Amino acid sequence: MKRLLRAALTAVLVAAVVPVVLTLAAPAQALENGLGRTPQLGWNNWNSFGCDVNESLVRQTADVMVSSGMAAAGYTYVNIDDCWSEWNRDAGGNLVASRTKFPSGMKALADYVHGKGLKIGIYSSAGLTTCAGFPAGLGNEQRDADLWASWGIDYLKYDNCGDHQGRTAQDRYTAMRDALARTGRPILFAICNWGNDNVVQWGAATGNSWRTTGDIEGNWPSVMGILDAQPRYAGASRPGAWNDPDMLEVGHGLTDTESRAHFSLWALLNAPLLAGNDLRTMTAATRDILTNTEVIAVNQDWGGRQGNRIVDNGNTEVWTKPMANGSVAVVLLNRGSGATTVSTTAAQIGLGSASSYSVRDLWAHTTGTSSGTISTSVPSHGAAMYVVSGGGGNPGSTFSLLNNESARCLDITGASQANGALAEIWDCNGQANQRFTATTAGELRVYDSTKCLDVMGGGTANGTAVAIWDCNGGANQRFTVNTDGTIRAVGSAKCLDAAGTANGTKTVIWDCNGGARQRWTRA
Structure with missing residues (x-):
């Protein structure tokens, strides 16, 4: 009934x-x-x-x-x-x-x-x-x-x-x-x-x-x-x-x-x-x-957002999901009535530039490498599923984060290494206070990995300041660098936001809205 x-x-x-x-x-x-x-x-x-x-x-x-x-x-x-x-x-x-x-x-x-x-x-x-x-x-x-x-x-x-x-x-x-x-x-x-x-x-x-x-x-x-x-x-x-x-x-x-x-x-x-x-x-x-x-x-795994479709070619589709450790889960889908090759690239799924990527096949339970192309023959009404890692923003990689609205880099104020030093945007200069290393725990470490990007006081409200602090494994020190350019604070599910474009503008967490000030390019 x-x-x-x-x-x-x-x-x-x-x-x-x-x-x-x-x-x-x-x-x-x-x-x-x-x-x-x-x-x-x-x-x-x-x-x-x-x-x-x-x-x-x-x-x-x-x-x-x-x-x-x-x-x-x-x-x-x-x-x-x-x-x-x-x-x-x-x-x-x-x-x-x-x-x-x-x-x-x-x-x-x-x-x-x-x-x-x-x-x-x-x-x-x-x-x-x-x-x-x-x-x-x-x-x-x-x-x-x-x-x-x-x-x-x-x-x-x-x-x-x-x-x-x-x-x-x-x-x-x-x-x-x-x-x-x-x-x-x-x-x-x-x-x-x-x-x-x-x-x-x-x-x-x-x-x-x-x-x-x-x-x-x-x-x-x-x-x-x-x-x-x-x-x-x-x-x-x-x-x-x-x-x-x-x-x-x-x-x-x-x-x-x-x-x-x-x-x-x-x-x-x-x-x-x-x-x-x-x-x-x-x-x-x-x-x-x-x-x-x-x-x-x-x-x-919660990497900041659920999976979503990024390519729709009719009967063939590519779906991706950011993982908490900076890797990307990928499903290559064939909706059609005959086997066909479905492909994507590391760039298309949002991973940075690298000479080699690790590709884990979740159904074959095997790990291979790729120079950037992920491609396979997928049977009718079938799918292949992988976790791809490598490139900027993945565990062990070091990079700068360029704000899409201001074209300035995420920066620790005054190159300070003191607990509580605030994160801001500043003209990109490649110095140590603008270089971050992603870890498998989802941290963004700075200064040779001695300090972690930190949401102050474990706050979850809009406008909570972002700073650095001794790495302690807390949820307020875990961030997901997503394929769409957003950086989501795991503890609050809010996005890293530069509330302006001038040098010295401090960064905060804010409800994710997809705006340019919440999008960052790994460099």
């Missing part, structure tokens, strides 16, 4: 949004519930089982999550979707788990899942009923949140079906956010309103993730249609708040080649990775795709 409804929505939503160019205002700050600092990994029953969910399935799936190596690879959540409850609340107004599907009760089931070292998720909707017609959360937010907390629930997928009683989406989802917080139990909040109601503007302050489109289906056109809707949202993603292009169809309706491409792209997008196949019967190939820890590592 829900699948039929959502299939129609998917076709309408994806078709409707593809030609639109979305201009983002500054999105809300990430929900500070301490959860979702990296995209969530887990499993959800809906894609393969729909309403045919029960206690036995959940227990067996938890068992296989451990025995298959998925738990060791980072998968944590075992999530129950729609149709888990009785058709009516009890006399006290509480939800009741289906007595036939879950005879032991949800608390016992949660205890079993927790005993496996995993976490358990539940489903509801921000309306009077769920998509399948069961009682939902609108008007019962605190009652339901308290009940789920008493059961030991760790994750809530909150849908958008049912009568909304004239309330806005932001109001309905905020009510559940606050109810979850009042329980005192950490419950990851996954918004599922299909990308509607301008969720990109308020989702980050409300949930740990938010859907960007209608439901995915287990076929290549659906996966590609949803992929096409993602670039417009790239700027809204950040730790604690993730764009969600829906669950994985790996091993469910897709070929192995398509599954590898799908998994590569969702990883590059910093998307939640929620398997939707029957784990109990998955093939070895499907298991190997889902447990590819090198691809998962790209998903879990």
Whole structure:
């Protein structure tokens, strides 16, 4: 029932949004519930089982999550979707788990899942009923949140079906956010309103993730249609708040080649990775795709922005994502019906000039070198995935940073080596106080690597000064030199900004806006 409804929505939503160019205002700050600092990994029953969910399935799936190596690879959540409850609340107004599907009760089931070292998720909707017609959360937010907390629930997928009683989406989802917080139990909040109601503007302050489109289906056109809707949202993603292009169809309706491409792209997008196949019967190939820890590592790495498309040549595309250590993850995609060569270059993906680059193939698990071209034959409906390092801005390289608006270089005031000496812009002169070395930890070191660029006091507010300080490994000393020229402070997710063009103009952190004063060229 829900699948039929959502299939129609998917076709309408994806078709409707593809030609639109979305201009983002500054999105809300990430929900500070301490959860979702990296995209969530887990499993959800809906894609393969729909309403045919029960206690036995959940227990067996938890068992296989451990025995298959998925738990060791980072998968944590075992999530129950729609149709888990009785058709009516009890006399006290509480939800009741289906007595036939879950005879032991949800608390016992949660205890079993927790005993496996995993976490358990539940489903509801921000309306009077769920998509399948069961009682939902609108008007019962605190009652339901308290009940789920008493059961030991760790994750809530909150849908958008049912009568909304004239309330806005932001109001309905905020009510559940606050109810979850009042329980005192950490419950990851996954918004599922299909990308509607301008969720990109308020989702980050409300949930740990938010859907960007209608439901995915287990076929290549659906996966590609949803992929096409993602670039417009790239700027809204950040730790604690993730764009969600829906669950994985790996091993469910897709070929192995398509599954590898799908998994590569969702990883590059910093998307939640929620398997939707029957784990109990998955093939070895499907298991190997889902447990590819090198691809998962790209998903879990925050280099300042999620992956995005940089080249669209019709059936062939290039997608890139900056990594925290200065390298770049790359997906070469072939959407077409025949094998073809897909290529890019180190310059195109934003790496500086070098004589040699390291190219790690994340599916072959091999490392090669390149003089600057990355090229391979990609099968139909397939993708190749690499992490490329080398050139300016990568670990071990030393460079100056030329501000694009002023054509002046990032400079430590007065060539001082004292803690707290402010960073500014000044005419480029190649001196030691204008030369920075990137490290694998994401630091920008200066003066023979004895001092680190530092956001003063660990501040996160617009206008916080940037200086140098003894290197200490703090988040306020980690920066990502992105392929688009921005330098993002990891601790605040804000950009290094020169608020003027004159010599001596001090630098600060500020909301990233893509302006020339926030773009720097490695030299």
